[in-house]
Amino acid sequence: MDNNRGRIVVPNHPGKDVKPSLVRVIIKEAGISRQEFFKLLNKV
Numbered sequence: 001m002d003n004n005r006g007r008i009v010v011p012n013h014p015g016k017d018v019k020p021s022l023v024r025v026i027i028k029e030a031g032i033s034r035q036e037f038f039k040l041l042n043k044v
Helices: 020-030 034-043
Strands: none
Touching (some): 020 034
C-alpha cells in the first residue's frame, strides 16, 4: 500500500449492501491486496 493520499468514493445508501464486485474495485483503487483489506476490516 503506498501512502499517496487520494480519494476513493464508497457509496453509502441506507438499507443497501455494497456488492462484492464494487468492493473488489474499491480494493483495487486503494492499491491494497485482499488480505490487507480484510486485515484492516478486522481492526474496525
